[in-house]
Structures are given as C-alpha cells and as structure tokens.
Amino acid sequence: MGLTKTDLFTEEQNEIANMAKVLAHPARIAILQYLIKSEQCINSHLVDELGLAQATISQHLKELKNIGLIQGNIEGKAMNYCINTENWNAFKNALGFFFESIETKKCC
Amino acid sequence: MGLTKTDLFTEEQNEIANMAKVLAHPARIAILQYLIKSEQCINSHLVDELGLAQATISQHLKELKNIGLIQGNIEGKAMNYCINTENWNAFKNALGFFFESIETKKCC
DNA sequence: AAGTATCATCGTAATATTGCAATATATAAT
DNA sequence: ATTATATATTGCAATATTACGATGATACTT
Numbered sequence: 001m002g003l004t005k006t007d008l009f010t011e012e013q014n015e016i017a018n019m020a021k022v023l024a025h026p027a028r029i030a031i032l033q034y035l036i037k038s039e040q041c042i043n044s045h046l047v048d049e050l051g052l053a054q055a056t057i058s059q060h061l062k063e064l065k066n067i068g069l070i071q072g073n074i075e076g077k078a079m080n081y082c083i084n085t086e087n088w089n090a091f092k093n094a095l096g097f098f099f100e101s102i103e104t105k106k107c108c
Numbered sequence: 109m110g111l112t113k114t115d116l117f118t119e120e121q122n123e124i125a126n127m128a129k130v131l132a133h134p135a136r137i138a139i140l141q142y143l144i145k146s147e148q149c150i151n152s153h154l155v156d157e158l159g160l161a162q163a164t165i166s167q168h169l170k171e172l173k174n175i176g177l178i179q180g181n182i183e184g185k186a187m188n189y190c191i192n193t194e195n196w197n198a199f200k201n202a203l204g205f206f207f208e209s210i211e212t213k214k215c216c
Numbered sequence: 217a218a219g220t221a222t223c224a225t226c227g228t229a230a231t232a233t234t235g236c237a238a239t240a241t242a243t244a245a246t
Numbered sequence: 247a248t249t250a251t252a253t254a255t256t257g258c259a260a261t262a263t264t265a266c267g268a269t270g271a272t273a274c275t276t
Contacts, residue, residue: 002231009134020131110261
C-alpha cells in the first residue's frame with residue numbers, strides 16, 4: 001500500500017519518524033555537510049558538487065527547507081541556503097532525547 | 109526513478125542516510141520505544157500494542173534487526189526481541205557526531 | 217499424531233520516493 | 247528589449263516502501 005498509518009502512533013513517534021525521513025537520503029546529508037562546511041551555498045554550486053541534476057537538487061533542498069533544517073535567502077539571481085541553527089539544535093535534541101531514553105539494562 | 113544513486117556519495121553519507129531510513133517510520137519508533145520500556149517483547153505483544161497486522165510488524169522487526177538495532181532470541185515458540193545496546197550506542201554516536209559537526213557561525 | 221500458537225516469508229496491491237527533461241520564473245547583463 | 251544565468255515547478259518513468267492475506271515453518275500442547 002505504501003501508505004503509513006500515522007493515526008496508529010503518537011505525535012512524538014510520527015515526528016521522530018518525519019525528522020529521520022528527511023535525513024534518510026545521502027544527497028540531503030551531503031547537502032547539509034556542504035552547507036556546514038561552507039557556511040552558505042547556492043544551488044548551482046551543489047550541482048557541480050553532487051553530480052545530480054539541478055531539478056533533483058532543488059527538490060532535496062525543498063524538503064530540507066520544509067522541515068526547517070535549512071533556510072534560503074534570495075541574493076540577486078542566486079539563492080543563499082544555510083543551516084537554520086535553531087531548528088538544527090531542536091533536531092539534535094529531539095533525536096538525542098530519543099537515543100538517551102534507554103537505560104542500559106541486561107537483556108536476553 | 110526511485111533509485112538512490114549511492115555511488116555519488118561518500119560511505120559516511122550513505123551510512124547516515126541508511127541509519128535514518130530505519131528510523132523513518134513511526135511503527136519502528138514505536139517498536140523501539142516499546143522494547144526500551146519493556147526490556148523485551150514478542151511479536152504477538154506488538155500486534156496488540158500497535159494495531160498493525162502480524163506480517164507488517166514482522167517486516168518492520170526484520171529491518172530493525174538487519175541494521176542491528178535489535179536482536180532476536182528464540183524462546184520456545186515465541187521470539188524475544190530486544191535492543192542491541194552496543195549498536196544502539198553506535199547509532200547514537202554516529203548521528204550525534206553528525207549533529208555536532210556544525211560550529212555555530214553566523215549566516216545569511 | 218493432530219491441533220494450536222507464534223513468527224517468518226511470499227505474493228500482491230497501493231502509495232511514496234527518486235531522478236530528470238522540459239518548462240516556467242525571476243534577476244542580471246548586454 | 248534581448249540574452250544569459252540561477253533556481254523552482256511540472257510531468258513522467260522507474261524503483262522503493264508499506265500493508266496485509268495466505269501460506270510455511272517450528273515448537274509447544276493434548
């Protein structure tokens with residue numbers, strides 16, 4: 001079916017899954033790493049850097065922007081994307097909280 | 109096309125994406141949270157807990173097992189799944205490292 | 217042995233994601 | 247105004263993911 005039954009799960013569970021989904025593609029990881037490294041960039045740089053078509057990269061950027069991990073500012077005919085630090089930290093904390101929630105106990 | 113071009117990216121980028129992909133479904137988050145809470149469980153408990161079909165849950169458990177986040181031990185006719193603490197920590201560190209890699213700088 | 221319980225696998229249907237060419241839009245340069 | 251540059255959007259083809267019924271495999275029960 002391909003249709004996730006989100007109504008079966010808590011809001012928290014759906015949110016964590018949605019955050020993870022945005023990170024679930026190497027191109028988006030590469031974009032984020034490039035943004036982190038260069039502090040800012042424009043789409044055209046990424047086309048050379050990643051080797052994907054311009055349309056594809058634009059699509060990945062859109063997803064990153066939708067979830068709030070990056071933000072874009074128009075600069076002439078170019079587009080300056082950069083990390084949204086506030087949301088980046090929110091992501092880090094949410095996923096960090098999830099991973100910390102385990103108390104190391106014995107198991108089977 | 110639906111086919112990720114993994115050869116364009118570094119091994120690290122593909123690994124992070126693959127880790128995120130496993131977390132990118134609320135059912136798998138729910139399973140992990142349930143495992144954390146109850147220390148162990150069997151498939152049949154999860155069917156009651158989650159409201160998904162047994163086949164579906166078995167499929168999600170397989171993905172979690174493949175990536176190493178959980179491990180299963182046969183116990184009679186039941187199956188004891190539990191968190192693989194070692195790999196759990198590896199996940200936590202890898203994603204943590206990724207999120208820490210940013211130095212808070214000014215931006216656009 | 218026959219029946220029951222638990223979990224995995226297979227086959228299939230439906231939706232989602234990825235990728236790109238073509239096109240649209242907007243600004244800068246000439 | 248026309249052309250060039252940079253990015254977004256649209257439409258489409260192909261693969262991936264999700265979900266589940268049916269079936270298979272295994273072990274316990276009687």
